Amino acid sequence: MTPDRSAPRRRARLAALGGYAPARVVTNAEIERRVDTTDEWIRTRTGIRERRYAAPDETTADMAAVAAERVLASAGLPSAEVDMVIVPTATPDALFPATAAIVADRIGARRAAAYDLSAACSGFVYALAQATALVEAGMAGNVLVVGSEVLSRVTDHDDRATCILFADGAGGALVTAGDAETTTGFLAFDLGADGSGADQLVLPVGGDRRLAAAGGAPADACIRMDGPAVFRFATRVMVESAQRLLDGLSMGIADIDLVVAHQANSRIMDHAAERLGIPPERLFNNLELFGNTSSASIPMALAQARDAGRLSPGDMLLLVGFGGGLTWASSVVRYEPLGEEHQWA
Template sequence: MTIRAAVRGVGHYLPERVVPNSEFEAIVDTSDEWIRSRSGIERRHFAADGQTTSDLATRAAQAALADAGIDGSQIDAIIVATSTPDLTFPSVATMVQAALGITRGFAFDIQAVCAGFVYALANANALIVSGQATRVLVIGAETFSRLMNWQDRTTCVLFGDGAGAVVLEAVEGTGTTADRGILATDLNSDGRYKDILYVDGGTSTGTTGHLVMEGKEVFRHAIEKLAETARTALDRAGLTPEDVDWIVPHQANIRIIEGTAKRMQVPMERVVVTVQDHGNTSAASIPLALSVGKQRGQIKPGDLLVMEAIGGGLAWGSVVLRW
């Protein structure tokens, strides 16, 4: 018998405020056409004043639990991937735990920026396979609008806020690639590249700081590393790109998404794309895309998915999962 970590439920939440590209024309030298042509983004959502990352995470968690048909009392662990916590500590995950009325199990955050949800899935998988948990709520949630430099037109137009969540649970498998659940993972980082994508604040400065990015350098690393990590995870699972039904990528930039799919020789018709509606929501982007992809009728039971992401660190990785 093989234990797999399978998706039982998925859900998401987006703040009510929708921000079209045209809103940025009044504050920086940009245009709707400029933003679309370079990123594929048409609109994004921004959290309301007083609305926190834990608020978004809780709403997404509630949606995933409802989709799974269970309540919080059946959850053993909560993992939240975020780079925009409400406070330095305690973790967002413990705040979600309290908001859901859960008084058992354990909760913690993971910080791997845009790769956070992939890292969180890999850790949740390890908890389930090792027997430390039966059901894990995995959430990606961000309020990146609070980290923006509104004078930097190259970054402030790219990011949005939101949250997505999945309920993973232990299921019995046969040990073959036909099993439901996570079949393989691959995680990587290389701290030599920290200066091409970072936030210039924290305990060293006493400020929250703003996001700083060398776009061309990030783009150069992204396509190569994303395609490589996806192929590595598929190899570990004993599968090939031809077996993939859907790539569900980090939604950072349509050119990165297209470039990665091309390197993997997977047509764009088999890629779930939501960047046009959400912008880059960092750790929230993959679970948002999973939830929207299911709602659209794209992702169906038995489909083979590859999720891949790269973020500051640099940190990157991928997960192969059968829905």
């Protein structure tokens, strides 16, 4: 990746989307056979009816590569023209090499720079902010951002508080250079972190194939969560971050065509929708089918919204992420696809 200092002024453009969900469907009925819970209890408190788990031979990189290929197919962009691959993930294949480097090789983007980003469930929007900065500074022309997680491998499946929530999947987006006169692109970001709450949501290990062979991580190395504390943080910060962003842009919810939040809990999204005045038809929710996929949740939701006819070229989006760190990240962006839109599956 070589900076192009001679490039004319340009704006970063949200140019393509893609997603991938593993084949294995895990229903609430399956979970209630293992822990003391019921389908009704899970649906009432989370909004989740089922989720997907990766196959034993599937890793974060494997899923990310599929999602990445679907993003590029939607854009009609050859992989050789990708300048940077960023993989936000809490479950990398290894500490190094970066999962992003493996993905870049798999898809044939062999001249691209590549790195992973760790911001938990806020990671996708954090990575979009970095992609935007790279593009608008002339450091890159095409940046591929792919959130991918195998949370099922780092979940204690005997812990009712977490096993009902977390799941696997991948989703991505292409951020590319657009003409500043004709591209709206990313209007603003609101990013932040509060490390004083770091112990409220913790994951000590990654998610590679060896854990699958071992039956998952040991219980003391799995996701640990203070559910009530995280709920209080999320319901507060989601509203504050989104409102701060809209106020800074002199915009209101009426200017937003679709709100896509991190798919963590339907009660959190419903609370934010009520506080911000978001009509139900402008809040996208796929939590029922996919559960909480951390950094993959927003791009998976975006791709599914497109496939369902809920997202159209030219729509103005409000993206809101929140998660471990504790972190938060919001953005307002217009969806301006490059080419023919492809369904993710």
